[in-house]
Amino acid sequence: MSVPNIVTIRELSKEYRQGEINVTALNNVSLDIAQGEFLTLMGPSGSGKSTLLHIIAGIDRPTRGVCRVQDIDLTKLDESGLADWRNQNVGFVFQTFNLIPVLTAFENVELPLLLTRLNAKRRREQVNTALELVGLAERQKHLPRQLSGGQEQRVAIARALVTDPKLIVADEPTGNLDSNSAQEVLGILQMLSRQIGKTVIMVTHDPKAAAFGSRSIHLEKGELTN
Amino acid sequence: MTTIGFIARNALRNKRRFILSVSSVAMSLFLLVTLQVALRELTNPINDEGSTLRIIVRNKVSLAQPLPARQLATIERIPGVAAVTPFSYFGGLYKGDEKFTSFAQFAVDPVRANELLSDAKVPAEQMKAWVADRTSAVVGKMTAERYKLKIGDRMQFTGQIYPCDLEFKIAGIYEGTADDRNVFFHHKYLDESLGNPGTVGTWWVKAASAEEATLITDRINKAFANTSAEVRAETERAFQLGFVSMWANIKILIGGISVVVVFALLLVTVSTMSMAIRERFRELAVLKALGFRRRELFAFILAESFGLATLGAVFGAGGAWCLYRVLDMQTLSSGMFVMFEVTPQMMALAFSIAAVLGLLSAAAPMIGVARTSVVQGLKTLD
Ligand SMILES: Nc1ncnc2c1ncn2[C@@H]1O[C@H](COP(=O)(O)OP(=O)(O)OP(=O)(O)O)[C@@H](O)[C@H]1O
Ligand SMILES: [Mg+2]
Numbered sequence: 001m002s003v004p005n006i007v008t009i010r011e012l013s014k015e016y017r018q019g020e021i022n023v024t025a026l027n028n029v030s031l032d033i034a035q036g037e038f039l040t041l042m043g044p045s046g047s048g049k050s051t052l053l054h055i056i057a058g059i060d061r062p063t064r065g066v067c068r069v070q071d072i073d074l075t076k077l078d079e080s081g082l083a084d085w086r087n088q089n090v091g092f093v094f095q096t097f098n099l100i101p102v103l104t105a106f107e108n109v110e111l112p113l114l115l116t117r118l119n120a121k122r123r124r125e126q127v128n129t130a131l132e133l134v135g136l137a138e139r140q141k142h143l144p145r146q147l148s149g150g151q152e153q154r155v156a157i158a159r160a161l162v163t164d165p166k167l168i169v170a171d172e173p174t175g176n177l178d179s180n181s182a183q184e185v186l187g188i189l190q191m192l193s194r195q196i197g198k199t200v201i202m203v204t205h206d207p208k209a210a211a212f213g214s215r216s217i218h219l220e221k222g223e224l225t226n
Numbered sequence: 227m228t229t230i231g232f233i234a235r236n237a238l239r240n241k242r243r244f245i246l247s248v249s250s251v252a253m254s255l256f257l258l259v260t261l262q263v264a265l266r267e268l269t270n271p272i273n274d275e276g277s278t279l280r281i282i283v284r285n286k287v288s289l290a291q292p293l294p295a296r297q298l299a300t301i302e303r304i305p306g307v308a309a310v311t312p313f314s315y316f317g318g319l320y321k322g323d324e325k326f327t328s329f330a331q332f333a334v335d336p337v338r339a340n341e342l343l344s345d346a347k348v349p350a351e352q353m354k355a356w357v358a359d360r361t362s363a364v365v366g367k368m369t370a371e372r373y374k375l376k377i378g379d380r381m382q383f384t385g386q387i388y389p390c391d392l393e394f395k396i397a398g399i400y401e402g403t404a405d406d407r408n409v410f411f412h413h414k415y416l417d418e419s420l421g422n423p424g425t426v427g428t429w430w431v432k433a434a435s436a437e438e439a440t441l442i443t444d445r446i447n448k449a450f451a452n453t454s455a456e457v458r459a460e461t462e463r464a465f466q467l468g469f470v471s472m473w474a475n476i477k478i479l480i481g482g483i484s485v486v487v488v489f490a491l492l493l494v495t496v497s498t499m500s501m502a503i504r505e506r507f508r509e510l511a512v513l514k515a516l517g518f519r520r521r522e523l524f525a526f527i528l529a530e531s532f533g534l535a536t537l538g539a540v541f542g543a544g545g546a547w548c549l550y551r552v553l554d555m556q557t558l559s560s561g562m563f564v565m566f567e568v569t570p571q572m573m574a575l576a577f578s579i580a581a582v583l584g585l586l587s588a589a590a591p592m593i594g595v596a597r598t599s600v601v602q603g604l605k606t607l608d
Contacts, residue, residue: 054600054601057515059514059515059600059601060599060600060601079519079520080519080521083514083517083518083519083520084517084519085517086515086516086517087516087517088517092512092515092516098508098509098512098604101239102235102236102238102239103227103232103235106227107232110227111232111513111516112516112517114227114228114229115516115517115518115522159516
């Protein structure tokens with residue numbers, strides 16, 4: 001075991017209380033994710049994939065258990081501490097892209113950098129690098145509605161990358177794409193983990209998409225199988 | 227892109243809505259300022275330092291009832307009276323005006339009135355000419371300018387209160403009083419035209435000192451108690467305030483309209499703003515996920531609603547300010563309004579309302595953003 005773990009999860013549970021009934025979204029999940037891994041999370045609908053991803057990404061909190069990312073116990077951070085942590089350590093890719101419609105591709109990618117102390121020149125450089133990585137250097141000035149779905153998702157990946165985070169989380173990033181665009185997006189995610197050592201965690205329903213990952217895990221009713 | 231740029235881009239994303247909301251704020255504040263200006267104009271008696279010294283003596287029965295001219299000798303002897311002149315409001319229609327003449331004409335004794343018109347500046351030789359010519363008059367500078375009158379010109383009036391028409395030659399033009407519009411002419415001339423009835427409209431008295439003024443009004447009232455013409459003496463200021471109280475109901479009405487305007491404005495802006503933010507709930511959740519903290523999102527929302535309300539105030543209140551500087555409201559309102567001036571206080575009021583508006587319309591969206599977690603926000607549909 002030469003590669004250090006980036007994510008350490010121990011006996012993690014998440015329960016939702018809905019009136020009288022308790023819904024268990026995650027039940028005693030323990031998991032290690034190594035740095036540079038491309039982990040895919042699979043499982044039927046409602047099995048807790050998104051919930052697990054959200055907890056690892058620091059936008060949701062577990063009911064019980066430990067989630068450490070790079071030796072930081074996320075449950076110990078307060079709201080604004082978590083926000084800072086997310087800005088520096090996590091990049092998000094969503095199924096529905098979630099770009100800001102009134103901002104150009106360039107500005108969408110630049111958005112997370114507004115929270116940093118970088119000057120305009122350094123920001124520009126970083127945005128350009130990120131857009132080049134996803135092959136959209138020529139589309140900087142385009143608004144989201146002037147891009148195809150696949151291109152939008154690549155802009156979203158560039159936005160996830162621009163702060164140079166260790167961790168990239170993607171919740172069904174190909175769910176809204178045709179198979180060609182999906183291939184492109186998956187290729188980029190794979191490249192990020194293989195060539196620049198990002199840890200990528202991706203939720204997917206599609207076994208073909210999962211094949212791009214380096215490891216796949218299954219959730220069933222909130223519990224890890226295999 | 228800067229943070230300001232980002233806020234502006236967000237505010238302008240629905241241009242039509244943005245323009246409509248800014249205009250609704252602008253128009254409401256314009257209306258509010260206009261109402262305030264009108265209110266001030268109608269209720270503020272024109273004040274000058276002399277008005278605390280000057281006393282008006284009128285018939286106790288009513289202002290329309292004349293006083294006997296022989297009262298002059300009695301008033302003159304009352305201690306503390308520095309000067310006294312007959313003072314009759316002629317109220318004629320100026321030839322050229324159609325229905326309504328916006329400046330007053332007063333019949334006075336020129337020599338005696340000189341004391342009372344201490345703040346009016348008239349060149350000495352013009353004063354002399356006025357005193358010398360029984361049919362001459364002095365005219366306020368504002369009226370002279372408005373009707374393009376100069377010394378030597380003639381002015382004709384049709385009597386509306388008195389059964390006679392009068393024509394004056396302009397002997398002088400004065401300025402420096404709080405209301406440089408009036409025309410002053412010889413009381414003797416009026417007396418002659420009426421066949422010397424031996425009456426005056428009112429007496430205009432100057433007190434030796436402001437402190438003594440009320441004492442003197444008492445003395446004058448007492449001097450004519452139980453005579454055939456009892457009088458009511460009051461300082462000019464009190465006299466004007468008496469007129470002003472007629473406007474009290476109008477003041478309440480205008481105040482009421484203002485409150486309704488502001489309230490309607492509030493409802494419109496609050497609902498527009500919360501609509502604009504609610505549409506963006508999902509985006510705000512994305513921003514949160516990207517690391518924007520609650521306070522940064524609050525700042526975005528506040529900046530947007532403040533920006534909108536302030537822009538409305540700039541156009542509305544600023545527009546009113548510019549407009550009423552440029553427009554000659556005196557001519558447009560046939561003399562009903564003289565200054566029609568937007569005061570700094572009114573501007574401050576308009577901008578404070580805009581600020582409160584910005585704050586209140588940001589409140590609901592801010593509470594919504596604070597209450598919604600990233601995960602909940604991401605689940606909202608666009
Ligand atoms: N806010 C909530 N309140 C109550 N129950 C919830 C809430 N959010 C999620 N759940 C429940 O938690 C369980 C796991 O949800 P989750 O969204 O993680 O599933 P998923 O594996 O991502 O499903 P899908 O593939 O459909 O996206 C589900 O049973 C869901 O109903
Ligand atoms: Mg899911």
